[in-house]
Amino acid sequence: MNEPSSAVESTIRRIAVYCGSSNGGRTEYVEQARATGRVLAQRNVGLVYGGGGLGLMGACAAAALEQGGEVIGVIPHSLAGKERLNELVTDLRVVRTMHERKTLMVELADAFLALPGGFGTFDELFEAVTWAQLGIHQKPIGLLNVAGYFDPLLTMVERAIAEGFVQPRYRRLIHTATEIETLLDAFARHEPLPGLVQWLDLSES
Numbered sequence: 731m732n733e734p735s736s737a738v739e740s741t742i743r744r745i746a747v748y749c750g751s752s753n754g755g756r757t758e759y760v761e762q763a764r765a766t767g768r769v770l771a772q773r774n775v776g777l778v779y780g781g782g783g784l785g786l787m788g789a790c791a792a793a794a795l796e797q798g799g800e801v802i803g804v805i806p807h808s809l810a811g812k813e814r815l816n817e818l819v820t821d822l823r824v825v826r827t828m829h830e831r832k833t834l835m836v837e838l839a840d841a842f843l844a845l846p847g848g849f850g851t852f853d854e855l856f857e858a859v860t861w862a863q864l865g866i867h868q869k870p871i872g873l874l875n876v877a878g879y880f881d882p883l884l885t886m887v888e889r890a891i892a893e894g895f896v897q898p899r900y901r902r903l904i905h906t907a908t909e910i911e912t913l914l915d916a917f918a919r920h921e922p923l924p925g926l927v928q929w930l931d932l933s934e935s
C-alpha cells in the first residue's frame with residue numbers, strides 16, 4: 731500500500747468512481763480515467779467501481795492497480811462471467827442484482843466521483859445526488875468535467891434550479907472540477923447538508 735499524502739485520506743478511505751463502459755471519442759477521457767486511478771492509489775484511497783475492464787472503468791481500475799492501489803469491483807453475477815474479473819481487482823464482490831450492486835457501492839465508498847460516461851454513469855451519479863438530497867447519506871459527490879463533457883448537464887441543473895425543481899442550496903451537493911486533485915481537496919473540505927430538509931419543507935407548506 732502507498733503512504734497517505736494529503737488530508738483527504740483522513741476522512742475518505744474509498745471513492746466510488748462512476749464512468750463510461752466505453753472510451754468515448756476523445757483521448758482526454760481515457761487519460762483522465764487513468765489519472766484518476768493513479769492519483770487515488772498514490773493517495774492511498776481505495777477505488778470502488780462496477781467491475782470489469784471495459785472503457786473508462788477498466789482504464790481507471792488498471793491504472794489504480796498498476797500503482798498498487800486497492801480496487802474493489804462490485805458486479806452482478808449476470809455480468810460476472812463475461813471477463814477475467816479477478817485480474818482487474820484486489821477484491822471482487824459478486825451481488826445478485828443491479829440494485830444490490832448500487833447499494834453496496836454506496837455503502838463501501840466515502841465519496842462518489844463521476845467521469846464522462848453514458849446512461850449508466852448518469853443513473854449512478856444522480857442516484858448518489860438524490861440520496862444526498864434526501865439525507866440518506868452525507869458523502870461528497872464530484873464531477874470530473876473532462877473536456878467540458880458535463881457542461882450541458884450542469885446547464886440542465888441550473889435550468890432545474892431556475893425553474894424551481896431543485897432548491898438552490900442543493901447546487902453544492904455536486905462538486906465540479908477539471909482536475910482530480912482539485913476534487914479530492916474539495917472532498918476533504920466537504921460539509922454535509924442537514925438531512926431530510928426537503929421533506930420537512932414539504933410537510934410544512
Ligand code: AMP
Nearest residue numbers: 748749750751780782847848849850851
Ligand atoms: P455507461 O455510462 O452507460 O457506459 O455505464 C457505466 C456505468 O454503469 C459504470 O459506472 C458501471 O457501474 C455500470 N456499467 C455499465 N455497463 C457495465 C458493464 N458491462 N460492466 C460493469 N459495469 C457496467
